Amino acid sequence: NTDAQALAITEAPTRIQLGEKLTRGLGVGGDHSLGQKAADESRDExxxxxxxxxxxxxxxxxxxxxxxxxxxxxxxxxxxxxxxxxxxxxxxxxxxxxxxxxxxxxxxxxxxxxxxxxxxxxxxxxxxxxxxxxxxxxxxxxxxxxxxxxxxxxxxxxxxxxxxxxxxxxxxxxxxxxxxxxxSMGIGSGKNRAAEAAKEALASPLLDVSVEGSRGVLFNIVGGSSLTLVEVNDAAEVIKEAVDPEANIIFGVAHD
Known part of the structure; x- marks a missing residue:
């Protein structure tokens, strides 16, 4: 931040005041060119x-x-x-x-x-x-x-x-x-929980575009100790069908 007062009340352990000389501890008033200059001044830090x-x-x-x-x-x-x-x-x-x-x-x-x-x-x-x-x-x-x-x-x-x-x-x-x-993220429960979670993630309202044609996919499945390999495969198939056939798909599985 360029605003020293705003920076002082944050809980971040490491804080950098950008453009201290340029803005003298004030904000940039919505001026992105001033924001860029402030960051340029603080490049070394x-x-x-x-x-x-x-x-x-x-x-x-x-x-x-x-x-x-x-x-x-x-x-x-x-x-x-x-x-x-x-x-x-x-x-x-x-x-x-x-x-x-x-x-x-x-x-x-x-x-x-x-x-x-x-x-x-x-x-x-x-x-x-x-x-x-x-x-x-x-x-x-x-x-x-x-x-x-x-x-x-x-x-x-x-x-x-x-x-x-x-x-x-x-x-x-x-x-x-x-x-x-x-x-995106999805949550599923019941018999087809993993596949449901994958479908929910793909249909997320936060996505403003389709994932169709994606060439790289990283997904992580997190579930209870009863999560089975078949369920993991079901979720993977849902994702595989939605993206490019040649996509690089990397996944992980963890228990919560």
Whole structure:
């Protein structure tokens, strides 16, 4: 963040104030070019924080100043360091105005060229899964929570031991230089629970495009100790039928 006051109240263990000289601890007022300059000023500090990382996640809400301007700079630094660079970002709600949406789309285009994988969550899609009585504040909190789930889902595939483990090499095989990507989750119960979960994931309201034709797939099945190999196969078949016949499909299985 460029805003020193906002940064001070975050719970992150490591915080970097971007563009301290440029903004003097203030926000950038929605000016993404100023956000970019602030990140440029702090390149050395950002590079030091990123150094040695195997994988870097970049999350932000596109359309504002700091996120839209700084994210491509941070991504460039991360990728140049050799880290697998994954961005998970939100596109603004339509009610935030056409200008903010246009700024977001321009920022997404810039970011795409700097990362290995870019996952976009259209905030408008959240309206399909939240209660109609959800207030504006909670709607934005839901958007943040979806971003958190995205990072957590990918990172835990590597860090949480499973019956069939996925490691960093598996993640890299699918996500390095992958370009645009989509993520989804599904839950199933009963006799056909695994297949149902796979179908629900493929039909997720968060997906604004079809997964048909996807060339790389990474999926993880998590269930109780009664989860069977047949169920895993059923879920895999659902996914296999939905994507490119030559797709690189990598999967893991874990008990919760």
């Amino acid at each position: 950002l590079a030091e924080a990123i150094a040695g990382a195997d994988m870097v996640f970049i999350t932000c809400g596109m359309g504002g100043g700091t996120g839209t301007g700084a994210a491509p700079v941070i991504a460039e630094i991360a990728k140049q360091s050799g880290a697998l660079t994954i961005a998970i970002v939100t596109r603004p709600f339509t009610f935030e105005g056409s200008h903010r949406c246009q700024v977001a789309d321009e920022g997404i285009t810039r970011l795409l060229s700097k990362v290995d994988t870019l996952i976009i969550i259209p905030n408008d899609r959240l309206l399909n899964i939240c209660d109609p009585q959800t207030n504006v504040d909670n709607a934005f909190k839901l958007a943040d929570d979806v971003l958190r789930h995205g990072v957590q889902a990918i990172s835990e595939v590597i860090t949480v031991p499973g019956l069939i483990n996925l490691d960093f090499a598996d993640i890299k095989a699918v996500m390095k230089d992958a370009g645009p990507a989509w993520m």
